[in-house]
Amino acid sequence: MSQLTPKKDTVRVVEVGPRDGLQSRGIQLSIEQRREWIEKLIASGVREIEAGAFVRPDRVPAMADSDALFLLLGDVTPVHLWALVPNRIGGQRAVAAGAKHLAFFTAASETFSQQNSGCSIDQSLQHLQQLRLPPLDLPLRGYLSCCFGCPYEGAIDAEQVLQRSIALISGGAEEIVISDTTGIATAQAVTTLIDRLTSEIPIEKISLHLHDTHGSALECVRAGLDAGVRSFDASAGGLGGCPFAPGARGNVATEDLLEVLQQQGFDSGIDREALIESSLWLERCLGEELPAQTLVNRR
Secondary structure (H helix, E strand, O other): OOOOOOOOOEOEEEEOHHHHHOOOOOOOOOHHHHHHHHHHHHHOOOOEEEEEEOOOOOOOHHHOOHHHHHHHHOOOOOOEEEEEEOOHHHHHHHHHOOOOEEEEEEEOOHHHHHHHHOOOHHHHHHHHHHHOOOOOOOOEEEEEEOOOOEOOOEOOOHHHHHHHHHHHHHOOOOEEEEEEOOOOOOHHHHHHHHHHHOOOOOHHHEEEEEEOOOOOHHHHHHHHHHOOOOEEEEEHHHOOOOOOOOOOOOEOEHHHHHHHHHHOOOEOOOOHHHHHHHHHHHHHHHOOOOOOHHHHHHO
């Protein structure tokens, strides 16, 4: 079984705030602040963090210093720092900066793939093949965007999501991150899609990446847990969005996710109070209040 698979009574939480949370905001944190935030997350018990993206800085300016950030952070074993990469060039930059874990992205929607990556889905899968060649053959997550709907194409069929997921696994991804990019998923939609996917893909290879555009993300988390999902992405404070998905709001807040997990009897290994303190620090750095319900209740 993959090293990414948590124990039966635990739920794996991948903190994506330093990448997905910041990517749509322009440059608002210095590299020193980004490093300090990640160190605070690690101190709270977070063991997997998507720290940056090795993409074109003209398209995602907030990620422009990811090379320097990874070099500044250095080796934080046993914590996994994930680096989001779109192709071999991005992968080479990430490895040169010391990244040991890669995340790759494509989409269930052809139009979104073109808008987000500037290439077709088939072309993106060719990029994935190049990322499986040494020295880039590192642990790799495969993001699949717009699994519940696309801002350009509308509804996405579950069969379409399944076939793209199979293609990612066949291409070398250790897990598939089923992403509700625009935050339109419902609990029933999560149940239905996970049921279809697990007819051909082991549940251990499936993670959920949820956005909270319509306030339904936590209900989707509960549906995912009921369906057997034990791996979730989340963003501290509920920070997030997507620059290529109009109307998308922040990711499900890590603090709120941890509360649901606690209510359901699962352990994440993360100190929720310490995480809340790190998010309050982040609010001060950004000069604004973050949307996590946990933080709202503290004000």
